[in-house]
Amino acid sequence: MRFATDPATCVRWPASFGRRFLVTVDVEEEFDWSRPFSGAARQVAAVAALPAWHVAMRDRGVAPVYVVDHPVATDPAAAALIAPLLTDGSEAGAQLHPWVNPPQVEVPGELASFAGNLPESVEAAKIDELFGALTAAFGRAPRLYRAGRYGLGPATLRLLAGRGIAVDASMRARFDYRDHGGPDFTGVDGAAFRTVDGVIELPLSVVYTGLLHRAGRWLHPVATRVSRGGGVLARTGLLSRVPLTPEGTPLPDAVRAIRRAARDGARLLQLAFHSPSLVPGNTPYVRDAADLAHFHRWWGGVLDALERHGFAPVTLDEVIRAV
Template identity: 45%
Template sequence: MRSLLDQPPEDSRARFRDRIPRFILTVDTEEEFDWEKPLTRETHGTDHVRRLSKFQEFCEHQKVVPVYLVDWPIANSRLAAEILREPLAAGRAEIGVQLHPWVNPPFAEDVTQHNSFAGNLPRDLEEAKFVKLRDCIEAKFGVTPLIYRAGRYGVGENTARILAEHGIAIDTSARPQFDYSSVGGPNFRTFPIAPYWLDDERTLLELPLTTTFWGMLRKQGEYIYPRLWRAPSMRGVLSRLNMLERVPLTPEGVTVEEAIRGIDMALDEGAPMLVFSFHSPSLRPGDTPYVRTEEDLDDLYDWWRRVFAYLKQRGVKPSCVKDVMHSVER
C-alpha cells in the first residue's frame, strides 16, 4: 500500500472500461464555523443542514447523484439523517466519511493547526477517530460509506492503510496543484488529476479533486504558479492577462466561465474523471466567505445548472461511487 503522500507511479493510473469521461459531485458536508478564527471543539453549528433538502431535490432534477462526505457534527444531526436516509436508500445520493479531527472523538490531542490535519496524528488516534465516525455514519444513515476525504485534505503516511483495512474503496483527499506544507499539511502540487490506484492489488482508488491551469503559460503553470507565493498579486495580474490561471472545479471563488475553461483543459488533457466539490455551509448565506447573500446562493445554483449543461454538451457522464466501482478496470 503506497502512502497518500507519495507521487503515484505512471503505471498506477486507473481507466474506465467504456472510456467515457465522467464527473462526480462531492459535498464537504460539515459544521458551520468562523473561517477567520482559530479552530475549536465547541464553536460550531449545524443550522444550514435543513438546506440539504433543497440541494438534494435540485440534484435529483438534474439527474446527478451527490456524494455527501459527512463529518462528526453532521453524522450526529438528526435532521441530516431525516433528509438523506431515503435518497441514500434509493441510490439518489451517496455518503462518505470526512474527518475533521478537532471535532471528532476521541479527544486525545490539543487543537492546533498541525493536529487539524488528521494524517499528522499518531496512527492509533487517526484510526480511532476514523472508525468512530464511520461507525456513526453507518448507524445513523443506514448505509456503509465506501469513500473518504480527509478534512483540510490532511492525509498522512498511515491514512491509506487505515482506509484499506476498514473497507474504504475510494479516497478523494488529494488536491493537485495545491501545497499545504507551509501550515503543516500535505503537498499535492505535482500530483496528477487522473485517478490512480494506491496498491498493486487495486483495492483502494484515489479520485483527486480536479484543478487545472489555463492560459498561455498553462504548460509551465506547475513551475511558475508556486513561485509567485511571495508576490500573490502577480497571480491576479497573470490571470487578467489570460497568461496563467489556476482553476479548481468548485463554485466557491470560481466563476462559471473559469470553471468551463478548467473543464476544457482537463478534458483536452485526457482526464477520465472530473471531481467537483464545495462546502455544504455555502447552502446558507453567511456561513462561508463564498455565499453572503440570497443572491449569492441563487448564483451558486445557477453555477451548477450551467456547469451540468456544459458537461452534458461535452459528453461527460454523471458518475458516483457505485458507478466508479462498477466501471473502473482492475
C-alpha cells in the same frame, strides 16, 4: 508530506466509461473559518438546505456523494434529512474533522486540524468513531473517505484500506498546504490512480488554463512564491489554476477549465463544495442572498458546460465497478 501521481498507477478507464463527472459535498458543521478550531462548533442547521439542492441535481441526472462528518452523523435531525437522499446512486461517505470528532485527546490547533498529523493511534480511533457513527445513522459503512482540510498523513491510506474504504477523495490536485502544516499535492495531476495500499484515489479536480497551461505543473508553484506572481499570470491570461468548485471559482473560469479538461483527455472530473455554503453567512463564498443566487447559477452553467463537452454524471458505485 508530499503526494504525487505516478503515471504507472493511473486508472485505465474502459472505453465504455466515456467522460464522466462526480459531485461530492462536504456535509459538515457551521463554523467561523477565521477563528481558532473548537470542539464546541457542532451546529448543523445548514443541512436543512440540502434536500432542495439535491432535487435540483437529481433533475439533471446527478447523484451526489454526501461526505458526512461526525457532528452531522450524530445529530438525529440532520441524519434524518440526509437519509432519504441516499437513493438512486447517491450515498454517504465519511469526512473527518479532527477537532469535532471523538476521541478529542489532542490539543486543537492548525497542525492538529490535519488528521494525518496526529499519532496513528489517535487518527485510527477517530476514523473508527466516525465510521461507526455513519453506519449507525445510515445503515451502511462508508466506501469513500475525505480527510477534512485534505489532511492525509503517512498512515491514512493504510488505515482506510484496513477498514474497507474503496475510494479516497482527500487530495486537492495542484495545491500545497505545507505553509499551514498540511500536505503538498502539487505533484497530483487530477487523474484517478491506485495507491500502494490498494485504495483508489480520486483527486478533487483542479485544471490549469491559459496560454501556458502545459507548463502549469512547474510554473504555477514557482510564480506563487513571488508576491502577486500567480495573480499576474491569471490576469494576463497566461496561466490560471482553476478548482472545479462554486466556492471562489467564477463561472466563466470553470467553463474554460471544463473545456480544457476535455481537450486534454480527462476521463473523470470531481466537483465539490461545503454544505454550509447553501445558507448565506456561513462561509466566505456565500455571504448574502445575491451570493447564493450566483451559487445556484454556477451549478446550472457548469452542468450545461459538462454536458456540452461530453461529461456525463457518474455514481460512486459506477466508478468502483469501472475500476
